[in-house]
Amino acid sequence: MxxxxxxxxxxxxxxxxxxxxxxxxxxxxxxxxxxxxxxxxxxxxxxxxxxxxxxxxxxxxxxxxxxxxxxxxxxxxxxxxxxxxxxxxxxxxxxxxxxxxxxxxxxxxxxxxxxxxxxxxxxxxxxxxxxxxxxxxxxxxxxxxxxxxxxxxxxxLPEKKAIYHAAAVFSNNFTTVIQQIALDAWREAGVDPDTAKSLCASLLTATAENVALLGPQQALTGPAARGDMQVLTEQQAALAAWEPRYAKLYEDFSAMARSLKATGSL
Incomplete structure (x- = not known):
């Protein structure tokens, strides 16, 4: 026993x-x-x-x-x-x-x-x-x-435990934060709250399934993945006029997304 x-x-x-x-x-x-x-x-x-x-x-x-x-x-x-x-x-x-x-x-x-x-x-x-x-x-x-x-x-690796845990934060906690940013943006765009929640749930579920099946590089879609620089520039400007914190995140994530799609790394 x-x-x-x-x-x-x-x-x-x-x-x-x-x-x-x-x-x-x-x-x-x-x-x-x-x-x-x-x-x-x-x-x-x-x-x-x-x-x-x-x-x-x-x-x-x-x-x-x-x-x-x-x-x-x-x-x-x-x-x-x-x-x-x-x-x-x-x-x-x-x-x-x-x-x-x-x-x-x-x-x-x-x-x-x-x-x-x-x-x-x-x-x-x-x-x-x-x-x-x-x-x-x-x-x-x-x-x-x-x-x-x-x-x-x-x-x-025990000596890399802090980085291991940071990975979990990125994968889980920060994903949750990003969902709130999306809800805020949809509200600003006039989307009703119930529809915005459904949009988040639908996109998040599909994204998780695609990442699990294909990996991040192949699952990535959107203007950064397509190299649509005009869309990226105009969206960032619109965000900067509304909420500068979100605009900065959009800029940084867009740059990493372009690199990920092109090279497989950030």
Whole structure:
């Protein structure tokens, strides 16, 4: 029986509690959080584990640390249990954040699931197929555990973790920001809000499908891809007169789009 302690009972920790608690041969041990009440709520909702203060956590085979990035090293330094495996879920910090444990003989790793955890129940139900970036001395053990809950582990360079996470920001968060820019522009052009939302959804879905099928270079369309410089110039001027911030983004993205279409790189 593998015992897993979960330190951090927020959305990520609560999701893993649900997933890991269903595995044969796995027992959720201690569940600790910023407050005992949070840990108790996570245990009640997930149906596994024992809510405790961190200082009262019993030894375990694996310690899953799902706290905010800035707290990882501090939490690791407070763990006084015998050496085991410790893994955190930051997309930004490498397993080096757990060096205080590694120095005591622990095996360590970072495991970043590339998905949204807005709702633990929904995230657990949809976790199958989720890609998880894993590195560290315990990468093999953590990868095996991720496969057992339906995830897809992949390797990355720990010293490039910040750039890896920036890639996720570009792919996800900035795409969302760009959708708001499009909605603002359609509103300025007199398009009603419901139609504008439908346009965003339709174009975003088609674009995602084309990029997945063809890759960015072949999927790219629009005036920059066609080399229609008059359209680019006049659109940028119109944007500059309305919202200069958007005009600057349009200029930069258009230049990168032209390069991507012509050379395959930005």
């Amino acid at each position: 593998t015992t897993i302690n979960i330190i951090g009972a927020g959305r990520v920790g609560a999701t893993f509690l649900r997933l890991l608690g269903q595995l044969d041969g796995v027992q959720i041990g201690a569940v600790a959080s910023g407050s005992l009440a949070n840990a108790q709520a996570a245990v009640a909702a997930g149906g596994a584990g024992r809510a405790v203060e961190l200082t009262d956590a019993s030894p375990a085979d694996i310690w899953l640390i799902t706290v905010p990035d800035d707290c990882i090293s501090d939490i690791a330094a407070q763990i006084t249990a015998p050496p085991a495996i410790a893994v955190h879920c930051s997309g930004f910090k490498s397993s080096d954040a757990l060096n205080s444990l590694a120095d005591k003989g622990w095996k360590t790793a970072s495991c970043h699931p590339v998905r949204s955890f807005a709702d633990p129940d929904a995230a657990a139900n949809a976790f199958a197929g989720t890609y998880c970036a894993i590195e560290g001395t315990a990468a093999a053990e953590v990868s095996d555990l991720i496969r057992r809950i339906g995830g897809v582990p992949f390797d990355l």
